[in-house]
Amino acid sequence: MRDVAIVGVGMTRFGELWETSLRDLFVQAASEALHSARADHLDAVFIGNMSAGQFVGQEHLGPLLVDHLGMAGVAAGRVESACASGGLALRTAFVEVASGMSDLVMAAGVEKMTDSIDVTEVLATASDQELEAYHGITFPGLYAMIARAHMEKHGTTEEDLSWVSVKNHRHGALNPKAQFPAEVTLEDVMRSSMVADPLRLLHCSPVSDGAAAVLLCPLDQAKKYTDRPVRIRASGLATGSMALADRKDIAFLDSVQLSAQRAYKMAGLTPADMHLAEVHDCFAIAEICCIEALGLVACGKGNAAARTGETALGGRIPVNTSGGLKSKGHPVGATGIAQAIELCEQLRGEAGARQVKGARIGLAQNMGGSGASSVVHIFEGI
Amino acid sequence: MPSPRYWREVPSRFRLEAARCHACDKVSFPARRICPACRGTEFEKIKLTREGRVVTSTVLYVAPNEFAMETPYAVAIVETPEGARLMAQLVDCEPADVKPGLSVALEFRLIRQEGHGGILCYGHKAVPAGV
Numbered sequence: 001m002r003d004v005a006i007v008g009v010g011m012t013r014f015g016e017l018w019e020t021s022l023r024d025l026f027v028q029a030a031s032e033a034l035h036s037a038r039a040d041h042l043d044a045v046f047i048g049n050m051s052a053g054q055f056v057g058q059e060h061l062g063p064l065l066v067d068h069l070g071m072a073g074v075a076a077g078r079v080e081s082a083c084a085s086g087g088l089a090l091r092t093a094f095v096e097v098a099s100g101m102s103d104l105v106m107a108a109g110v111e112k113m114t115d116s117i118d119v120t121e122v123l124a125t126a127s128d129q130e131l132e133a134y135h136g137i138t139f140p141g142l143y144a145m146i147a148r149a150h151m152e153k154h155g156t157t158e159e160d161l162s163w164v165s166v167k168n169h170r171h172g173a174l175n176p177k178a179q180f181p182a183e184v185t186l187e188d189v190m191r192s193s194m195v196a197d198p199l200r201l202l203h204c205s206p207v208s209d210g211a212a213a214v215l216l217c218p219l220d221q222a223k224k225y226t227d228r229p230v231r232i233r234a235s236g237l238a239t240g241s242m243a244l245a246d247r248k249d250i251a252f253l254d255s256v257q258l259s260a261q262r263a264y265k266m267a268g269l270t271p272a273d274m275h276l277a278e279v280h281d282c283f284a285i286a287e288i289c290c291i292e293a294l295g296l297v298a299c300g301k302g303n304a305a306a307r308t309g310e311t312a313l314g315g316r317i318p319v320n321t322s323g324g325l326k327s328k329g330h331p332v333g334a335t336g337i338a339q340a341i342e343l344c345e346q347l348r349g350e351a352g353a354r355q356v357k358g359a360r361i362g363l364a365q366n367m368g369g370s371g372a373s374s375v376v377h378i379f380e381g382i
Numbered sequence: 383m384p385s386p387r388y389w390r391e392v393p394s395r396f397r398l399e400a401a402r403c404h405a406c407d408k409v410s411f412p413a414r415r416i417c418p419a420c421r422g423t424e425f426e427k428i429k430l431t432r433e434g435r436v437v438t439s440t441v442l443y444v445a446p447n448e449f450a451m452e453t454p455y456a457v458a459i460v461e462t463p464e465g466a467r468l469m470a471q472l473v474d475c476e477p478a479d480v481k482p483g484l485s486v487a488l489e490f491r492l493i494r495q496e497g498h499g500g501i502l503c504y505g506h507k508a509v510p511a512g513v
Binding site for chain 2: 118120121124130131132133134135136137138140141144145146148149152193194195196197198199241243244245246250
């Protein structure tokens with residue numbers, strides 16, 4: 001396998017982008033990525049997208065989107081793993097370059113959610129249709145069940161959940177690409193309307209439009225495109241039980257742990273080697289469960305991390321310096337790529353007010369559904 | 383949901399049919415072709431006891447369109463004495479009273495109406511035991 005680097009990045013602002021279509025979102029992010037690497041060609045494009053077919057009635061995104069990029073002819077296709085589609089696109093591009101199959105590959109993610117009137121139902125198709133969605137459960141509802149299990153087992157409180165949102169909004173307020181670049185107080189979160197008990201509106205990531213793209217090439221060709229390549233040290237992908245009811249411990253995300261173990265092993269690194277992490281905080285409880293499963297904190301101790309500042313900027317292991325899905329926004333297919341872009345900016349020392357001092361190694365974790373799939377990538381600044 | 387798909391799921395939804403693996407005794411609900419615990423393929427068909435206890439739950443205030451008129455409603459994961467776990471709405475009680483460990487009975491109820499034809503879809507809902 002060849003060593004692989006990210007040599008170009010581009011992303012749209014995340015938010016309710018009424019004036020921008022699915023194809024224009026992609027073209028905007030992809031053009032910026034090409035431009036940032038001074039690249040005029042591509043060997044292949046992998047597009048992470050959860051559900052354009054349901055959100056905007058458009059399938060067959062590979063040819064459509066490269067055509068609009070002015071590159072009809074390039075090998076392209078869509079990959080899907082629900083909200084982990086972007087992470088899976090990155091892994092697919094990574095393998096394509098590492099294997100020697102292609103030299104310059106784009107991993108992109110795009111989702112146009114605000115054109116849809118049935119967002120909750122579309123997202124629910126990432127749960128088990130026959131055993132879960134049938135009974136009227138939603139994604140906030142599934143994560144609420146995980147939250148209650150975590151409360152029961154580890155004594156987690158509503159206030160613990162709320163600190164995650166406060167922290168991530170504090171980070172996101174420093175991110176010009178964020179959908180909600182504004183701080184919220186603990187009281188704001190705890191008084192927001194109930195969505196699925198114990199999860200309130202401000203414990204939930206928003207519905208968003210957005211696109212993100214990164215360019216990958218072999219590390220030994222990276223200098224052709226950039227002075228600041230970011231090496232992808234490892235990629236770990238794992239699955240777990242689809243239905244929440246089938247999991248031994250509902251408060252623990254097995255797939256996240258497995259994907260992380262695979263990535264740590266491939267990189268020859270441990271959780272203690274990470275200087276920062278972007279994790280999949282689709283709901284506040286998800287960040288708590290993810291940092292535990294990633295080994296960034298001890299199992300059962302994730303609940304205190306945001307409150308104590310351990311995972312805040314300036315803390316021991318800053319988590320979601322971008323603002324996370326909560327503040328930055330969560331256009332589901334684009335999220336995994338946007339996480340990689342935050343890592344690139346941090347490891348290049350270009351994150352401005354969000355910069356983690358001396359950050360050289362970090363990870364991004366992107367998951368699908370209620371944690372039935374998870375992708376972890378480990379990055380190193382060079 | 384097209385009607386053949388609905389009809390196909392009747393054994394588990396109407397009769398709570400599950401499968402016990404011959405090799406490892408793991409109970410799968412609904413029945414599967416391959417045991418998720420040991421990958422065995424020989425099963426004994428069993429019917430789940432219509433009772434259990436709440437493992438975890440939530441109360442939905444924002445629901446899918448089809449359930450919007452029912453909010454707030456509780457949904458729980460219920461474990462039966464056979465060790466099978468299933469998701470079900472928990473009804474005939476205050477949603478706020480649903481807590482882990484609550485003993486419930488599983489009752490055959492209308493769950494939803496689907497499609498333009500309004501197919502009536504049945505299944506099981508949980509109610510507090512002894513009510």
